[in-house]
Amino acid sequence: MTAGFGIVPRMEPTTDSNNAAAVQVRGLAKYYGETRALDGVDLDVAEGTVMGVLGPNGAGKTTLVRILSTLVRPDAGRAVVAGWDVERQPYRLRHEIGLTGQYASVDELLSGYENLYLIGRLLDLNARGARRRAEELLERFSLTDAAGRPTRTYSGGMRRRLDLAASMIGRPRVLFLDEPTTGLDPRTRNEVWAEVRAMVDEGSTVLLTTQYMEEAEQLASDLTVFDHGKVIAAGGVETLKRQVGGQSLTIRPAQGAQLDAMIRCLAERGLAAVPDGAGGLTVPAVDEAQLTAVVAALGTSGLGIAALETRLPSLDEVFLAITGEQSTVPAAVPAPTSLESVA
Amino acid sequence: MTTLAAPALAAPAVPAGDNRTSLRASLHHIGALTRRNLMRMKADPESLLDALFMPILFTVLFVYVFGGAVAGNSHNYIQYMIPGMFGQIGLSLAMAVGTGLNTDFTTGVMDRFRTMPIARSSVLIAKLLAESCRSAVSLVVLVLFAMCLGLRIHTSPVNVLATLGLALAFGTGMVWVSMLLGMAMPNPQAVQGVGMLIIVPLQFGSSTFAPVHSMPGWLQAFTSVNPLSALADASRALINGGPVLHPALLALAWSVGLTVVFAPLAVARFRKRT
Structure with missing residues (x-):
């Protein structure tokens, strides 16, 4: 047990356990057949901070976000978001969260305005309130000129911005961003980053998954590194950078x-x-x-x-540094569970 | 591993329980989602073309191609076939719900809805309401066009309403089958493809387009249990006069049976995916 725990180099506590963490995860697990998408994950995100969840494809980042946003039920463990349990109080929890996934979840046939208006109405704003909020967010995300066009005519960056705007309508306490800039050009990526910072300034807590060290560096104050459904490193950005050699x-x-x-x-x-x-x-x-x-x-x-x-070190280098360090610790490292070996 | 000595989670602010959405809020959500579905149709007018022109196409094709051969002349055939087609409106309505549901699942939109504090059923009900509007358009076009061609209502307007009610009741039973299909199939094309495989034999292996007495025995055995035969026979009786009770009860029994079998399966699948 302690040997198993020893492989997680938790260098500094991200939050005090008495402190009101916006997201608390303990022993969270999700299995798809033989595949352990999440395999006993612990994680805390302090209110008002940005947690970067870093890892390659298939590390379990998206599964984590889908569990925390009530889209998928965990097989084991517990998760509490904004004080509500993901399994027992999903309806209350949904009032507090916003989600922007890897795939823009906007209605292709509707205009940008209609998409935002619909979400406002579903969040129990009255017709006038929903209209005002939609216009406000379109303005803020520089989409006013395109507001009346069907979103299928939008560029990738515009779509992602609309998706972010959609997540913001209900002024969520906790925002989940699943690879928010994957596939975007550098300029659009910078725009998205600026928006994420603005959201945090307004008091939102953000959990962001990314494959890019640079993105985590730009936005997050704390990092959790995932591999094969497990947390392989966690701590402040500076600490982690020092660990991997800057x-x-x-x-x-x-x-x-x-x-x-x-x-x-x-x-x-x-x-x-x-x-x-x-x-x-x-x-x-x-x-x-x-x-x-x-x-x-x-x-x-x-x-x-x-x-x-x-x-900055690339994600590859981060992994090499972390896993390389682990392999020098005898007995603490179990045989690597690759997908091939369990299949 | 889950018994690690991690700090215990803070107790939720309210001990337990989960407030579901109120009925009033749900009605608002259904309204907003129905509006969304209708706006989708408006934004994609091609999707309305089949609702408008399929009834016309079918009527013209059957009345003038087969009418004379089946019923002696096209006027007799109009009185024979059109009431049967009323019943099928419910069937196409049901199938459209499955396709629409599948489309929402294959795009990210359903994920968005599922992370919002709305009742799961709102999405389904709104889909049903919007598709009902499409069916109403089909139905009006069908009735008006058939009357232009010479359809006469021999009974009363109440009977016409009863016919539509029967069509809707049967459609309600088929909606569950369609929903299940919509959630089981990987994409909207597959839903439509498999849907056609189910619908076409039901449509043509029935008394809708031709009397069954000239069909071979094995086919008659099929048509006699086919719910669309019952539906067509009941509709004809309601509009042209004749014994209604037996075919109407048979159609309703089918509707109830389909609901009993497929509703729990569809709802379970929906819950699993949502």
Whole structure:
């Protein structure tokens, strides 16, 4: 039991158990036949914060969101959202939540305005209230010009924005965003991020799933990393970043011939630089002090820098770091449950 | 694993229980959802074309292609076939509900509704009401067109209403079958395809389009239990005069039987998916 618990490096408590957590999950499990979509998950989201749930496809992120938004019943464990139990009080719970899924759940044949108006009416606003709220949100999500058009004529980004607007109509206390920017171009993605921040400023609690470290970094204060239906790491964004080694640094010399000289220069200062195969060099896992030291060292040695780039670890690297660390802990790591081995 | 020493969950603010939506609120939800379904039809006028033109097409085709051969002349055939077609309005209504339900499930819209504090049944009832409006259009077109071609109501307007009531009652029984189909099939095309496989033999293996006495024995055995025969016979009797009771009771018995068998299955499936 304790050995099993030991594989979850819970580095800092995300919330105090006495504190009013907007989302509380204990031992949550969901099985689809032999597949353990969720396999005993614990998680807390403090009121007014953004929790990023990070993981690859099939890690159980969507299953978690579907259980918390009452779309799927769990097979074991408990979950409480905004004070209401997902299994025992789903009707009360539904008054407090908004959901934006991976697939925009708007009616293709209706206009943007009609979609929002319908949801307002279903949330017991009167005709005038529903109209006002729809217009307000269309304005805020820059959809006023397209308000009268059927949503099937919308671009992917417009649809996603309408979907977010739809989730906001009832001013939910807890908002679930399931991969809100998957498939969006960078500009639209930034718009969505800005909206999510605005929602949090208004006091919503957000649980956001994503495959992108960058998105989690941009929006979330706490992270939970999922793999194969289990939490493999949890904690504050900074803590987790430190654990996986922070950002990596890429430098391209002004003169290609100086690459080796650069690597030697950095090696003398204890920094392991390696050629990146594209005429530059990479220094993995640097912190801010090391970054300053690198630039200073290259500057004093007279080696010209053509380009310098820092990069957050990718999700792959996060996984490698976390799972790599675990494998050094003897006996604490059970055999990996891959889908192939249980099928 | 679930007995981990995780901190206990805070007790919910209200100990237990779950407030369901009030009847008044549900009526509002049904209204809003019916409006949505009607607006979908308006936004997709092609979907109304079959409601408008299928009755006309069927009537013209059968009356003038088969009418003379079946009933001696087309006028006799109008009096024979049109009442039978009334009964089938309920059938096409039922099938449209299953297709519409499937469409909502295959898009993300149903997920949106399911995360909202509304009664599950509102979605179903609204679908039924909106499709009933479509059927009403079909029915009016059918009656007016048939009267233009020379249909005479030999009995009273009350009998016409009774005919429609019977058609609706049978449609209500078939709605459960259609709902089950709508939820079991992967996409709307499959619902329509399988729906046709069920409907076409029922329609043509009945007394709707031709008297059964010239059919082979095995087929007569089928037509005699086919609910659409009962429905067509009862409708004819109601509009042209004749013994109503036996076929009407048979049609109603079918409706009750279908409801008893398929309603629990459909509702269970609906709950499972929602």
